[in-house]
Amino acid sequence: MKKMKVILTGSTGFVGASVLKKLEESEHHVDCLVRSQQASLSVSCSTVVADLTHLSDANSLEPLLSSLADCDVVVHCAARAHIMKDEAVDPLDEYRRVNRDATLMLAQMAAEQGVKRFVFVSSIKVNGEFSQPNQRFIPDVIAAPTDPYGLSKYEAEQGLKKISDETGMEVVIIRPPLVYGPGVKGNFASMIRWVKKGVPLPLGLVKNFRSLVAVENLADFISLCANRHKSPKAANEVFLISDGEDISTSDLLRKVAKAYGVKARLLPIPVGLMKFFAQLFGKGSVADRLFGNLQVDSTKARDLLGWVPVISMDDQLQKIVNFEKEKGEK
Template structure:
């Protein structure tokens, strides 16, 4: 059966990639967002996800909603009350979409959440799993966790199927933020003091995340489940930088400075949080998706990085 799929955040990093994949499979798609999608798909523009009147009766034919839209994580957020701002979009907006879907008889709601619901760091050899007690630390992670809980309560009361996917850092063509900054640094060939970092981090290539989303759209086994997403290959920051440089055909100029010394220096300059992301571990166990859905990441880390670097 060709399910009719509504994708929110269709102009965003994940949403646009998902729509391209669905178009390649000749799926019936409706995109909803606050800006133009610029893809050959029916699109409804809304001013915010708290105001969905523009959808009209279109939701009546939708089988699955994939909610990619969100207020993304912002480093050094300088708003007066960051948590309140995240809640407006990531909790209130999400619940409004879910309620409209419920009223229209949508069968399944898929929520793209974040690994930040689990927490920020893992101990060596103890990756995050779906069963771990959530421990979000920053406003973004807290808002995503609150949205998950509200959705679970709503769907438990009504019978609409809920699927939650928590990705770690997503990279791919068009990636922005810290990952794009890292690519630019490697492109310039600047020496970096990150040649002796022995942490372990899970990432997820955009194609792998999209593939898991599509699997969860179609699989009956995904109903009312939480899944963690990742490439299935954990790498250190040093290995990541070397792989990026290799994909560019450039030398990796990495100085072997001890991680302890880097953390000390970062603390002195008020950059401890940044250093923790570069030097700390965050591992994700994707065994549940593999075993319950029969899913395997189709793209390797090396392939995903090569594609991201070529396009960016």
């Protein structure tokens, strides 16, 4: 079977670094699109220097166009993700500039150069912030999201579908929920620190259901979709992906504590009381994330492509522990 050439964006990021390792294991030829020649990559590979937000600059186009000319698949992981203290004057405009406009410009260039498939890592926020009880998100979207990040991803998806219709380039859209694994940052990393320090958390009675995806599972699925020979049925499809084992916030904290060999200190505070005070202090959106459901239906990935998770939640959490030990983190 002929090796495929893949161009990967976001290869220095949390998800992209894992995808790069998977692609290299599959023995594809990988060109990493980076903004600087000094970019730190998880494995050694060819690089193409170009800034996705300045593709209108003629000087930035030549090396990228040359790489796209003999490329089979583009895997687009790069994005402007959630920023806790966003200092942009207009956050939505900035999200659109990176997540929508740069994505569509890259995709249009890829199609014009004869690239066969464009794999886009979107977000479950395209579906919404939380799912209704006893219901799971499916690929269909009822209404456009209002969250700036989710909206920019939704608009990128719509533009990609239009480019596919007009050019014939296959588009694969993947919407992951919260991604965790070695090197994770953001709220998941904060949660780990709280558990390790033994901070009492008022979450002992939370009985919600949330879908998560281990970074190794997500990277494995992206790698599968990047292989047109192994995943012909992925063409022009939207996939929701998860570990397949939904879990409550309190049970997740217990699993994290077990992985670190500590005791989870979870106080049995009624959820209704916590929601009341969260609303009172203007933290209703935080309460929704902590107490609400966010479940995705990932059966399409299994039924259509035969994909199964390559690692369990417990094993991925243990890898986080081992990663921190190797780095000497406390």
